[in-house]
Amino acid sequence: MELTGAQALIKSLEMQQVEVMFGLPGGAILPVYDPILDSSIRHILVRHEQGAGHMAEGYAQVTGRPGVAMVTSGPGATNIVTPLADAYMDSIPLVVVTGQVATTAIGTDAFQESDITGITMGITKHNWLITDVRDIPRVVAEAFHVATTGRPGPVLIDMPKDVANSRMEWYWPEPGDLDLPGYHPMTVGDPKLIRQAAELLLAAERPVVYAGGGILKARAADGLRELAERTGVPVVTTLMARGSFPDSHPLCLGMPGMHGNYTAVTAMQSSDLLIALGSRFDDRVTGRVDAFAPGAKVIHVDIDPAEHNKVRRADVAIAGDCRLVIDELLVALADLGLPHSEATRGGAGGAPSDAVPGAPAVPGSVADSHPRRRLTPWRAQLGEWQRRFPLVYDQQPGSGALKPQFVLEALRDATPDDTIVASGVGQHQMFASQWWQFDYPYTWVNSGGLGTMGFAVPAAIGAKVGRPDKMVWAVDGDGCFQMTAQELVTASSERIPVKIAILNNAYLGMVRQWQEMFYEERYSEVYLSPDLPDYVEWAESMGCVGIRVESTEEVSSAIDKANDVDDRPVVIDFRTDAFEKVFPMVAAGDSNDNIVVDPSLTRDEDR
């Protein structure tokens, strides 16, 4: 069967079971758009290529399948650079196809030419410029293999127009036909190291599991839960790992880091053993590295060995897939005499039955079996911190300014427990991570490593496309919303009913907070105005339902109204308090010991 390169590319995507792709056509990619008309693949036409990339990321994060985006050469390709960088930082599997000028024109500064393989070399796991039409099926198969195995990540295929128009005899490569002699990701951990890790774990008195995004990538949430319950070791879930361990679980300490809660941060600082599972000692978690968890030994499990000893020296560094290593670790623990736990608590599926905010994390049924008994004082200490330093905010009733945390609590309580939440970057992101209760994996979609403002709207759309059965809310800031809001046109026209909660404080809030705290309240270029644009009118002009909320009394009814809309997107413009700051906070570059909690808590301490 003879096909054009364009047909072969689309057929190759079909062979990879691609159901949907996000994109926007243009000159150089025109040939490839023609066979889309005859393909089973759903194509979602975005309004800006950045939107295509973030949609593909949102899709990938909630489905575990690679997200696919297709754009044209030149500006189309450069517009998707930010999502590629974002996906690279957060290890999200993406396959991006870019059009390219004809091979004969490459290097001549042709119209809409850009060296996108050169530009994206440092922000993709790998990229390919196809120069021979016969390479297409093999390169597509290689691209999906590289994107989804090992440490997942984005890849890019650059497709010159003349190659797309050339003809080739169709074939589909067998796994052995892939030409990747230098790519053999390791997945199984070294048994000797796993045994050492088990020994360290049983000897520890103040252990903490430091769970990162790798838990979700490895689909290891069940294993993590079993590990925690059998050992009684408490778990912190990083920004990238929210939902990988249920917030309602008594052993869950929540998010660590710059805006983590006091107990999670201080537990790590006081720990004698950090069990880092798919986490990478990011600066937003460690604070000042030489002051981070100074008394802790470190077990570091990561599928990417380059993460070992990059930031923090590991006592036991295990290269492998988190799911497989946790399974082996459980076997090693049993060999060392750790009894199997009948005391599986927390209910099936993370039902928040025993979620008592601030309650000491000392379940009696676990505390009395022997290796776990050792941890009783530690868990008592953690419970004490949780009681003394909960997350707090002060919502004045009536006409008082609407607090963002109040909105998030109302939203959390009025939506199904498995609602998918996407967020942008800034204060609203931290508030969302702090105040939502994540009890299910793959329900939190955000931009962690790169910190991409404008991520929320397109990522939520991609998530809803991937999981149409679930309610999807984006929690966004007003600054973020303005960066990518045009994709709500995409959502309206494609009937993708996402819901957007704008926490509109009329500022670039996180920058404002830093200027208040560290720049003597000299506010430089952070004011945005609450009314310009008019978010309700803007939403309606994009085919969405627009709602404005200015006081606490209006919050519930607005959310209920939004939840009832199922045929189009909804945008709620919550007018929130511009002066609210995110606490706790560790100043950039400072030691986590110097965590600043909400001022109201320290006033209590001074009494």
Add this chain to the structure above:
Amino acid sequence: MSVYGADRRHHTLTVLVENKAGVLARVAGLFSRRGYNIFSLAVAPSDDERFSRITIVVDVESSPLDQIMKQLDKLIPVVAITELDPAMARERELLMATLEAGPDTRGQIIQLVGVFEGKIVDVGHDRLTVALEGAPTKLDDFEDLIRGYGIVEMQRTGRVALPKLDRSGDHGSLHLAGSPIGHDTEKAG
């Protein structure tokens, strides 16, 4: 003054890479974006046309060697990395230099080149171009000695290296990923 010498800051990596367009850019780009310093770099096809060999002398003061090797290893076209301990390697480099060589000094220069077993590759009225191949330390010594005559232009290729042969009878060859030779690192995703 020794530029290379037995300086502990400098380690030699031989990197077997796929012989594909853009591979050198990927390697060089990795070094620059992660802030690793390259001291010298030489690249040439290997005996297998599918692969090229890049010999990189890295400055490990900028970053630990372990990190450099692991990050290199993540590049998909990198097939194998071997760290060569200078004591366990045969290293060679080529130096070419054009020197001021008036009537007074020409004889001395020719003599010096002879002592070092180099070659005179070009002769002008008052200049000579000389070439010397050898171990980097030998080239360092030669460079020191010719400097006084006035170097007009000089180029060094950067070193290439292969492991010393094991005479115990165990004939190894440079394997692909995961080989037991040297400090090959396992390939990783």
